[in-house]
Amino acid sequence: MNHDKTIKDFDWLREEIQRRFDTLSPHLKRIAEYALADPNRFALQTVAVTAEAIEVQPSTLVRFAKLFDYSGFSELQNVFRVRLTEAADSFRHQVGEYRTVLQEADGSNPDTILNALSDASVLAIDRLRHDIEASKLRQAVQMLEKARFICVLGQRQAFAVAACLSLGLLKLGRRCQLLDSGAGMLPHHIANLTPDDLLVAVGLSDFSRTVLDTVPEARERGVPVLAISNSQTDPLARHSSLNLVVRDPEVHQFEPLAPYIVLAQTLIVSLASCD
Structure with a gap:
């Protein structure tokens, strides 16, 4: 397995889980389903709370992390936290761009206003998909x-x-x-x-x-x-x-x-x- 940490981000992990899912034990499958179903929650909960929610031992979470070549649960969870932070930064940047467009637009350019408001709606829907538990x-x-x-x-x-x-x-x-x-x-x-x-x-x-x-x-x-x-x-x-x-x-x-x-x-x- 490639040990280059630069590729072990959330997208990489999701693809690995999907690729290897059928080979996982029932307990590890439950962890995989729980993590991918609500990655925001997985990013923020403690190992004890997560283990209780999935009905596994904390050691099983550690075993799951090591199976995908992470040093432990903390490193695995950090992948989910980075995803959460990057999404928030991107959201704020895009909001700033659309706000500037609307502030500079006037009534003589309704197509510009339409495009900016449409983009803002798409952004809000994407944010809903990302945030909803x-x-x-x-x-x-x-x-x-x-x-x-x-x-x-x-x-x-x-x-x-x-x-x-x-x-x-x-x-x-x-x-x-x-x-x-x-x-x-x-x-x-x-x-x-x-x-x-x-x-x-x-x-x-x-x-x-x-x-x-x-x-x-x-x-x-x-x-x-x-x-x-x-x-x-x-x-x-x-x-x-x-x-x-x-x-x-x-x-x-x-x-x-x-x-x-x-x-x-x-x-x-x-x-x-x-x-």
């Missing part, structure tokens, strides 16, 4: 699957995402309602929810007071809340049962809706496969 996606689908009745709430820019998700759920034959605060009926809808139901709350940067007030109220009643937001620390995330994060590239004051729609469609298609 597979385990959280599966948990979100399970929440939707087991819910007796699903209410979906999204105001302002988030309304389009909420409408997309609601339509998909209705097409699957799920009992679902898209909530609207316009008639002042929202508190009554929340009061009728039970712990067997589910509230899906979508919030972008422009949170409405309605959403922020509704989510804690639902949680106090024991209603599970699935949040889709752009932060792990905003009020929506803090009061949810599960929060799926979509990062805003912050290229323009209009937050890209494309990654939110892709995430909503992912949940719908995944739920359909469960039926």
